[in-house]
Amino acid sequence: MQTPLARPKRRLFIWAVSVPLVIYIALFFYWPLGYNVMISFAKTNLMTTFQWTGFSNYVSLFQSDLFRGSLWNNIQYLLILVIGGIVTSIIIAELISLCTRVWKRVFTFMFFTPVVTSMVASALIWKLLYFPKTGLFSQVSNFLGFGPQTFLYDPRIALICIIIFDIWKDTGLRVVILLAALDQVPDTLFEAADLDGASEWSKFFRIKLPLIFPQIFFLMVIYSINALRVFTQIFMLTDYPGGGPGTSTYVLNLLMYHQSFRKTTFGIGASTATVIFILLFIFVLMQIRLNMRRSQT
Amino acid sequence: MRATITSYHRRRLAYRIILYIILGIGGFIMIYPFLWMIINSFRSNFNLMTAPLTIFDPEASLENYVMAFGRLKLGRAFLNSVIVSAVITVFVLFTSSISGFLFAKFRFKGKEALFMYVLGTLMAPIYVILIPLFRLVNAMGLLDTLAAIFVPFLIHAFGIFLMRQFIAGIPDSLIDAARIDGASDFGIYVRLILPLTMPALSVLGILIFLWSWDELLWPLVVVHSDASKTIPVWLTVFTQAEAKLPGPSLAASTVVIIPVLIVYFFFQRNFIKGMTMTGLKY
Numbered sequence: 331m332q333t334p335l336a337r338p339k340r341r342l343f344i345w346a347v348s349v350p351l352v353i354y355i356a357l358f359f360y361w362p363l364g365y366n367v368m369i370s371f372a373k374t375n376l377m378t379t380f381q382w383t384g385f386s387n388y389v390s391l392f393q394s395d396l397f398r399g400s401l402w403n404n405i406q407y408l409l410i411l412v413i414g415g416i417v418t419s420i421i422i423a424e425l426i427s428l429c430t431r432v433w434k435r436v437f438t439f440m441f442f443t444p445v446v447t448s449m450v451a452s453a454l455i456w457k458l459l460y461f462p463k464t465g466l467f468s469q470v471s472n473f474l475g476f477g478p479q480t481f482l483y484d485p486r487i488a489l490i491c492i493i494i495f496d497i498w499k500d501t502g503l504r505v506v507i508l509l510a511a512l513d514q515v516p517d518t519l520f521e522a523a524d525l526d527g528a529s530e531w532s533k534f535f536r537i538k539l540p541l542i543f544p545q546i547f548f549l550m551v552i553y554s555i556n557a558l559r560v561f562t563q564i565f566m567l568t569d570y571p572g573g574g575p576g577t578s579t580y581v582l583n584l585l586m587y588h589q590s591f592r593k594t595t596f597g598i599g600a601s602t603a604t605v606i607f608i609l610l611f612i613f614v615l616m617q618i619r620l621n622m623r624r625s626q627t
Numbered sequence: 628m629r630a631t632i633t634s635y636h637r638r639r640l641a642y643r644i645i646l647y648i649i650l651g652i653g654g655f656i657m658i659y660p661f662l663w664m665i666i667n668s669f670r671s672n673f674n675l676m677t678a679p680l681t682i683f684d685p686e687a688s689l690e691n692y693v694m695a696f697g698r699l700k701l702g703r704a705f706l707n708s709v710i711v712s713a714v715i716t717v718f719v720l721f722t723s724s725i726s727g728f729l730f731a732k733f734r735f736k737g738k739e740a741l742f743m744y745v746l747g748t749l750m751a752p753i754y755v756i757l758i759p760l761f762r763l764v765n766a767m768g769l770l771d772t773l774a775a776i777f778v779p780f781l782i783h784a785f786g787i788f789l790m791r792q793f794i795a796g797i798p799d800s801l802i803d804a805a806r807i808d809g810a811s812d813f814g815i816y817v818r819l820i821l822p823l824t825m826p827a828l829s830v831l832g833i834l835i836f837l838w839s840w841d842e843l844l845w846p847l848v849v850v851h852s853d854a855s856k857t858i859p860v861w862l863t864v865f866t867q868a869e870a871k872l873p874g875p876s877l878a879a880s881t882v883v884i885i886p887v888l889i890v891y892f893f894f895q896r897n898f899i900k901g902m903t904m905t906g907l908k909y
Contacts (some may be wrong), residue, residue: 343812363761440654
């Protein structure tokens with residue numbers, strides 16, 4: 331190791347790197363974070379008017395149906411994305427793990443393709459696939475006897491349709507993470523289980539699932555965060571300005587965007603952002619801890 | 628005895644076939660939308676809306692691409708996206724590796740505190756500080772320029788964290804040897820650390836490039852003129868304005884997706900490694 335008594339030159343390096351780092355992060359992160367909380371207690375259009383209003387932004391938020399609806403949509407999104415996404419991914423990962431080496435790579439490549447492609451562009455494609463009457467999914471549903479569907483234009487199922495897109499988009503990522511975990515499970519455990527006459531099902535539920543649970547938990551945390559900050563998917567899949575039909579697919583981020591940049595009620599937007607921050611906080615702390623542990627191993 | 632063995636084998640074979648059929652269908656669902664996009668990007672709006680499943684369309688043409696790049700100025704948006712993503716990627720790689728070096732190989736007072744200060748930025752995603760950042764960029768007079776899109780994102784705490792881990796694995800003896808040869812700290816960074824961290828930098832670079840390539844909300848907020856739109860913004864604005872023209876938007880999507888797919892095809896390992904390492908997006 332270096333001697334702590336640094337020579338002048340080494341001092342220079344430490345200062346030259348850490349001072350810009352501190353200033354930049356203060357300017358582009360900590361100041362904005364504080365400023366956001368500050369204006370959440372005010373009425374402002376950022377340019378000409380500024381007036382302290384205490385908690386009234388928060389009060390009116392929690393009284394508004396739109397906010398509560400958005401929050402509820404976020405919660406639904408979270409539950410369906412986390413449960414649906416992870417269950418399907420576990421099944422697919424388990425199936426892929428049974429394949430031979432070459433096919434493993436082929437299927438991994440196929441499932442991972444949507445993960446690397448642009449969210450905006452894939453959403454655009456899906457919007458056309460979901461198109462009422464003439465779109466592919468509508469024709470399939472017609473063919474299967476469910477009649478033509480309007481999907482994204484049907485307030486009852488629009489949110490589900492968006493979540494299905496989101497599950498499709500990231501299945502490959504979850505599968506690869508789970509596949510790596512499944513490959514780590516030592517074969518000797520199964521030999522022991524075979525001797526005891528365990529069935530394939532009980533081997534899966536009693537041995538594999540518990541052993542890959544850390545990865546499953548990691549995915550639960552990650553996708554909770556993704557569900558709480560969903561924006562692009564909804565903005566792209568629903569008609570401008572997003573959140574339709576009606577307000578059936580509004581989520582908090584979209585609400586914040588509309589409050590701030592369409593209605594220029596930045597104070598209310600900032601209070602929504604603060605609520606998002608608080609909701610995310612616990613999940614993010616867990617994520618940081620898990621990520622630190624993961625990259626140390 | 629023999630009969631039971633063959634029936635066992637036959638059952639196994641049947642399972643295998645079912646397995647590959649299920650995964651084949653799953654894999655097909657994963658890539659079909661992209662195939663559909665490429666095929667239909669060559670078809671006229673009318674044809675692709677009335678018969679979306681046709682594969683061979685005798686009327687296929689490059690008309691959608693001509694329209695996207697001509698009247699709709701996709702080329703400009705593409706160039707902007709490349710510039711923004713490249714600037715962000717280069718800067719993040721630089722700031723991550725140099726601060727990773729600082730945190731991994733130097734001892735100074737307040738190092739731990741400084742590191743926590745950096746990691747603290749992971750607490751809140753861009754959405755939470757969108758309004759203040761908008762105000763800040765506005766105050767700097769950058770609104771509606773490309774600089775507005777990249778200036779707030781030149782440091783990424785996860786990148787710093789990753790590089791610190793990686794550089795910590797480089798033996799101190801190498802650095803000491805370079806010091807004895809009279810190299811300065813900056814010299815060591817350029818001639819020793821950078822070459823040795825190339826594997827980690829390439830993984831990080833792909834991640835950062837993809838994130839910035841795909842970012843929608845921030846550019847949507849700070850940019851509105853055609854001259855500084857990135858592709859995600861272009862696509863949203865375009866679909867809002869010309870919802871009746873799916874052809875050109877499919878052509879544009881193809882243009883956005885194909886370069887990434889090509890790079891992905893050749894650097895599969897790095898993509899998968901980088902993304903699984905973090906599970907992070909944006």
